[in-house]
Amino acid sequence: xxGVTQTPKFRVLKTGQSMTLLCAQDMNHEYxxxxxxxxxxxxxLIHYSVGEGTTAKGEVPDGYNVSRLKKQNFLLGLExxxxxxxxxxxxxxxxxxxxxxxxTFGSGTRLTVV
Amino acid sequence: xxSVTQLDSHVSVSEGTPxxxxxxxxxxxxxxxxxxxxxxxxxxQLLLKYxxxxxxxxxxxxxxxxxxxxxxSFHLTKPSAHMSDAAEYFCVVSDGAGGYNxxxxxxxxxxxxxP
Numbered sequence: 001x002x003g004v005t006q007t008p009k010f011r012v013l014k015t016g017q018s019m020t021l022l023c024a025q026d027m028n029h030e031y032x033x034x035x036x037x038x039x040x041x042x043x044x045l046i047h048y049s050v051g052e053g054t055t056a057k058g059e060v061p062d063g064y065n066v067s068r069l070k071k072q073n074f075l076l077g078l079e080x081x082x083x084x085x086x087x088x089x090x091x092x093x094x095x096x097x098x099x100x101x102x103x104t105f106g107s108g109t110r111l112t113v114v
Numbered sequence: 115x116x117s118v119t120q121l122d123s124h125v126s127v128s129e130g131t132p133x134x135x136x137x138x139x140x141x142x143x144x145x146x147x148x149x150x151x152x153x154x155x156x157x158x159q160l161l162l163k164y165x166x167x168x169x170x171x172x173x174x175x176x177x178x179x180x181x182x183x184x185x186x187s188f189h190l191t192k193p194s195a196h197m198s199d200a201a202e203y204f205c206v207v208s209d210g211a212g213g214y215n216x217x218x219x220x221x222x223x224x225x226x227x228x229p
Contacts, residue, residue: 033216033217035219040123040221040222041221042118042204042219042220042222043158043204043217043219044219045217048216058216090157090158092217103160103217105157105158105159106157107156107157108156
């Protein structure tokens with residue numbers, strides 16, 4: 001089925017370890033987003049991309065890096081994980097043009113940093 | 115800057131009774147507003163969206179929401195709750211700054227439905 005696929009679905013990291021979360025979409029969407037979800041805070045935007053090779057900071061970018069080398073993939077990296085980065089991470093994509101239409105979300109990655 | 119306030123963190127109803135989830139927004143221009151639902155351990159699903167057409171918006175699963183500009187509200191309602199409606203609901207406004215239309219989420223309302 002077409003959509004947004006996130007890998008892995010679950011991960012436990014030790015403080016200081018690094019990892020990369022992968023988001024892949026097969027809908028040829030221009031825009032892609034990484035959000036984190038924490039209890040009582042809704043979803044907050046970490047980074048986003050408006051096209052291949054471009055990225056921009058969102059609301060809570062510190063401690064994360066991203067790359068969009070291919071249009072269909074948006075990678076979120078944690079260089080040195082901290083317990084404060086324990087969260088559920090959601091990737092989303094949407095087509096360009098109309099802007100507000102057509103967001104599609106992945107099913108999330110649950111990350112625990114111990 | 116745009117913002118969203120969901121007035122209730124938890125709402126509990128009995129099956130078959132009406133549902134009301136309240137949302138107020140702040141926007142410097144005509145906003146686009148959405149309601150998303152998240153079932154336990156699942157991703158987010160779009161329930162409905164308001165994009166400056168009809169002020170009463172009908173969504174999936176019998177939900178609807180009314181845009182009231184004078185009250186800056188976008189409350190979500192359903193006439194009769196079903197057990198399967200138990201989930202977390204997010205009111206969302208689209209931030210059009212820079213033309214990139216980022217979504218700004220409320221903190222969420224957890225809906226419990228009792229038999």
